Amino acid sequence: MKRRSLLLGTATLLSMTAMAQQGKQPNIVLIMVDDMGYSDLGCYGGEIPTPNLDNLAKQGVRFTHFCNTGRSCPSRASLLTGLYPQQAGIGMMSEDPHSAEDHGVHGYMGFLNRNCVTMAEVLKEAGYHTYMAGKWHVGMHGQEKWPLQRGFDHFYGILSGASSYLRPHGDRNLTLDNQQLPPPDQPYYTTDAFTDYALKFVDERPKDGKPYFLYLAYNAPHWPLHAKQADIDKFVGKYRKGWQKIREARMKRMIKMGLIDKSWGLAQWEGRQWDELTEEEQIELDRRMAVYAAQVHCMDYNVGRLLNYLKEKGEAENTLVIFLSDNGACAEPHREKGFGTVDMINDPDEWVKPSYGLPWAQVSNTPYRKYKVRAYEGGTSTPLIISWPEKYAEYDGELRHTRAFLPDIMATFIDASGATYPKTYHGGNEIIPLVGTSMFPILTNPDVELHEYIFGEHFDNCVVWWKNWKAVKDQASKNWELFNLDKDRTERVDLSREEPKILKQMTDKWKEWADTHYVYPKSK
The missing domain is CATH 3.40.720.10 (Alkaline Phosphatase, subunit A)
Known part of the structure; x- marks a missing residue:
């Protein structure tokens, strides 16, 4: 529709x-x-x-x-x-x-x-x-x-x-x-x-x-990876299945929930396969993810208190x-094992180390x-x-x-x-x-569209969304990529060569936005 x-x-x-x-x-x-x-x-x-x-x-x-x-x-x-x-x-x-x-x-x-x-x-x-x-x-x-x-x-x-x-x-x-x-x-x-x-x-x-x-x-x-021991104990060992199996299980549940389209598949994996790790490495990476999961779980408990x-x-x-x-x-820091060593977990003097690493971040996303x-x-x-029971409880998690x-x-x-x-x-x-628009119309009418374009830029990561299209210029590239999000929200197929007119339209709009929203200059 x-x-x-x-x-x-x-x-x-x-x-x-x-x-x-x-x-x-x-x-x-x-x-x-x-x-x-x-x-x-x-x-x-x-x-x-x-x-x-x-x-x-x-x-x-x-x-x-x-x-x-x-x-x-x-x-x-x-x-x-x-x-x-x-x-x-x-x-x-x-x-x-x-x-x-x-x-x-x-x-x-x-x-x-x-x-x-x-x-x-x-x-x-x-x-x-x-x-x-x-x-x-x-x-x-x-x-x-x-x-x-x-x-x-x-x-x-x-x-x-x-x-x-x-x-x-x-x-x-x-x-x-x-x-x-x-x-x-x-x-x-x-x-x-x-x-x-x-x-x-x-x-x-x-x-x-x-x-x-x-x-x-x-x-x-x-x-850093800091969690209460009782929460950590709930998760240690549960991530020995490895990155790929956890990721695939999440995707299946997301498809069943209607959150994602089965045809999108999974985005490109950037690291090793879990079975390439030694047993010692698997134990360590399981523990890192267990602490991360404990942090999320404790957060949810506290939301429950409120x-x-x-x-x-x-x-x-x-x-x-x-x-x-x-x-x-x-x-x-974009490494397999993240910041620090596993024995730094729950060191109260640390405010950075350790972290859970790039592969687990891909799983989380x-x-x-x-x-x-x-x-x-x-x-x-x-x-x-968004929850407001007096107004929107009838939508029941839609x-x-x-x-x-x-x-x-x-x-x-x-x-x-x-x-x-x-x-x-x-x-x-x-x-x-004000740039934003109230989201309430979306709650009552799923077919409402709030914005024709949405833009972004951060450390030369540039983006513009328009209809079913998304154009991205990554920090590691000088060129824009183009993706059809209806068919490919995992951004696996760059259509910039096939659809140059759409890309130009979107990048021209992005430049217009950047020139009027203080993106440039970036310094004196």
Whole structure:
């Protein structure tokens, strides 16, 4: 069936928000996980037990083609502001403890600029209490860049891009509101602690009848491999089947669920076959994946804690929950065994090592090509769940194949809350117009098309989606490739030579976008 185009302008979007004001504003909960692959959740075909997210999906809708920017910090910038990341100031990397990342131009400042507004700033103006727990990663050098100065009433978490799960310390420590904290008492685990504070903030909010917005940004399952032993023990030995068998089993489940088309097959495998490994290597790689699975499993348990709280308080029906991952699974440092050695697992002093390696990242992104950073589907495809039982429980876990992307989440929250996206803010600064469009029309009409084109660029990984086509220029190439996603979403057949007119049309549009959205220049 041909999709009906719905390209909403600002005026139309604002008229839609009037609908939200006719009823009680919903609470809004946004849950983002870090570096989790497309097929890691049970409801997306994975073998890792994620019963709470599976149940959440049954109360709403799963998206099969939601697009991210390929990496954590630009994805968070785009998510929080409803803009392309370069418009918000984080086209490359965000500030980290020893990295300012300011290239002296609008698109590459390394922190959220003052020509954008965050979800918290917008929803606060609509009467919401605003809370955040977890990973910030959109600016840290100077308190004016911290969450409380960008609209949140309370914050607990890490300002940097990565930290120890077991003992965040040093310059990758914890922050409560505007206060830097010493290393936490033991035992400690970030996934649990972030949830503890999220529940604390919500439970202790003023009893004034106003709704709340909660942004819960887990660092799981980003490296390092840190997990609770009881969770690890559930998975050790289960991955001795090897990369190929786990991947093939995921694909079969995904086909059965309707998430993918059988004709696409699996993307090209980049490494050795499992049976080429020694027994010692298999044992080590099984353990790495077991810890990763434990991180995902614990995250799901904590999502369950939050969802149970909503039920106990009688708030579940009128709470809009969106769950997603910031990008595809992470293959860094692009070696078979990943960062570090297996004996570094659960070293509380580590904040990078170890990781689970490139082949497991490919498994996490089943069936798609590549991984985090790259513009192929394995890097830019995100599992996304929308649940609002009062409005959409009737859809009972249905799939939506319409393409959407990160800025649409801001627009969706505006639609739900009746908020107004401002033209000026921050003392009169002009605010860049919203890029996103509310996703609610997709939920009620699967044939709606929100965007004619979606664009992206990160470290010279360039991409444009149009209808059933996708054009990609990889960081390792000077040439654009072209793929027909209806027939080949695993991007195995480059059609750039067969369809030069389509490719030119798409790349011309990409250049037009890049020239008007601060992609260039990249530095002074």
